[in-house]
Amino acid sequence: MANQQTERQSWSNRLAYIMTVAGATVGFGATWRFPYLVGENGGGAYVALFCIAMIVIGIPMILVENVIGRRMRVNAIDAFTGSANGKKIHSGWKILGYMGLLGAFGILAYYMVLGGWVLNYIGSLISGHLDLSQPVTVETTSAFFKEGIFNSPTTIILYTLLFVAVNFFILSKGIVDGIERSVKYLMPILFIFLIVMVVRNVTLPGAMEGIRFYLMPDFSKITPKLFVFVLGQVFFALSLGFGVLITLSSYLDKQENLVKTATITGIMNTLIAVLAGFMIFPSLFSFGVAPNSGPTLVFQSLPIVFSNMWGGTIFAIIFFSLLVVAALTTSLTIYEVIITALQEKTKMSRKMAIFITLSVIFVVGNIPSVLGDSLWKDVTIMGKSIFDAFDYISGNILFILTALGCALFVGFVLKEEAKEELGAGKVFTAFWFNYVRFVIPVIILVIFFNSL
Numbered sequence: 001m002a003n004q005q006t007e008r009q010s011w012s013n014r015l016a017y018i019m020t021v022a023g024a025t026v027g028f029g030a031t032w033r034f035p036y037l038v039g040e041n042g043g044g045a046y047v048a049l050f051c052i053a054m055i056v057i058g059i060p061m062i063l064v065e066n067v068i069g070r071r072m073r074v075n076a077i078d079a080f081t082g083s084a085n086g087k088k089i090h091s092g093w094k095i096l097g098y099m100g101l102l103g104a105f106g107i108l109a110y111y112m113v114l115g116g117w118v119l120n121y122i123g124s125l126i127s128g129h130l131d132l133s134q135p136v137t138v139e140t141t142s143a144f145f146k147e148g149i150f151n152s153p154t155t156i157i158l159y160t161l162l163f164v165a166v167n168f169f170i171l172s173k174g175i176v177d178g179i180e181r182s183v184k185y186l187m188p189i190l191f192i193f194l195i196v197m198v199v200r201n202v203t204l205p206g207a208m209e210g211i212r213f214y215l216m217p218d219f220s221k222i223t224p225k226l227f228v229f230v231l232g233q234v235f236f237a238l239s240l241g242f243g244v245l246i247t248l249s250s251y252l253d254k255q256e257n258l259v260k261t262a263t264i265t266g267i268m269n270t271l272i273a274v275l276a277g278f279m280i281f282p283s284l285f286s287f288g289v290a291p292n293s294g295p296t297l298v299f300q301s302l303p304i305v306f307s308n309m310w311g312g313t314i315f316a317i318i319f320f321s322l323l324v325v326a327a328l329t330t331s332l333t334i335y336e337v338i339i340t341a342l343q344e345k346t347k348m349s350r351k352m353a354i355f356i357t358l359s360v361i362f363v364v365g366n367i368p369s370v371l372g373d374s375l376w377k378d379v380t381i382m383g384k385s386i387f388d389a390f391d392y393i394s395g396n397i398l399f400i401l402t403a404l405g406c407a408l409f410v411g412f413v414l415k416e417e418a419k420e421e422l423g424a425g426k427v428f429t430a431f432w433f434n435y436v437r438f439v440i441p442v443i444i445l446v447i448f449f450n451s452l
Contacts, residue, residue, distance in 0.1 A: 023329025106394030109365025
């Protein structure tokens with residue numbers, strides 16, 4: 001282990017790490033999933049609960065995974081090895097690392113296909129196949145979605161492959177020259193696109209009604225069940241439970257303040273998610289489009305909005321480009337979980353580990369996810385399509401159980417070593433440690449049984 005630690009790269013500085021983690025935790029969780037969940041669950045009520053949930057479970061769990069990752073400075077499997085409190089850690093704890101890798105595989109199996117969907121929209125907008133120069137109806141956008149996504153598997157597979165190829169190119173450059181350098185450019189671009197879209201949409205006629213929906217809580221919607229549901233969304237939003245933060249923090253210098261980085265990460269994730277809402281809801285209300293359209297909100301409802309907007313095609317291209325950037329900053333770091341483990345466990349070269357990881361996921365995960373909505377639509381797993389099954393098993397089972405195991409590992413195995421790794425004041429450390437040990441496991445179990 002010592003040799004691995006000596007050779008291991010570190011992030012150039014705290015900002016590089018925070019930007020990378022922020023990129024990892026933004027993705028479709030903030031730009032696609034968060035807005036449609038807000039629309040389905042009472043607008044401002046959901047936003048308020050999401051901000052509370054980030055404090056209740058988000059930031060404390062970021063710290064849990066940061067402690068585990070930086071302690072050994074190795075891959076997400078070997079992070080659960082070594083010794084603690086003078087005793088060798090039982091090898092059985094490595095099951096958490098393997099579960100995290102399995103969860104990472106599950107999310108990439110369908111996540112890359114979503115990237116293919118978005119690239120298909122950009123290509124169709126540029127070619128004019130999706131014409132938003134004139135107002136379109138929900139029938140038009142629904143027909144395009146069905147034809148372009150579900151009835152064109154070859155096209156989606158090729159666009160997904162293109163998205164995978166971009167990931168391969170960046171990952172092959174390494175942690176610092178590849179992921180860190182790309183995120184330095186991608187995150188500012190993401191913010192610029194966000195601000196452009198927010199400014200454009202909040203200045204539309206009738207936008208204030210959408211802002212009120214988004215910011216004014218409907219207290220009748222705030223229920224214990226909804227809060228538990230929001231807590232689960234925080235896991236998805238922060239990439240908790242599938243080794244991303246463990247892997248990224250394994251490249252973090254021992255001198256960095258974990259509490260500061262975790263807090264900034266939580267704030268940035270919340271900020272970007274909230275900005276995404278300002279980008280979407282004012283425009284929906286401005287043109288009378290229902291906000292509760294569900295998962296197809298950005299694919300079927302927003303094109304209607306863009307078609308009624310001056311320069312709508314240009315803004316649609318900017319919006320879907322924003323989604324691609326957000327997806328890319330996340331997919332890079334999820335891939336890295338598996339690549340780092342494969343590289344360190346087998347001693348193979350990084351490029352070979354990248355090639356095997358991306359190829360296997362593409363063949364075993366991405367292609368079946370695409371075909372599951374078309375040629376293989378009669379194939380079901382747990383009563384769900386292949387695409388939805390990957391999402392459900394990884395997001396509702398593997399991530400949550402892995403996160404539970406991580407909290408128990410820190411609270412009952414690492415103990416004093418975890419407190420030392422945190423490097424914070426005595427009062428905060430004592431509060432965080434007991435909260436992680438006794439409160440968070442209960443919260444996670446409630447989320448788990450609610451998700452089932």
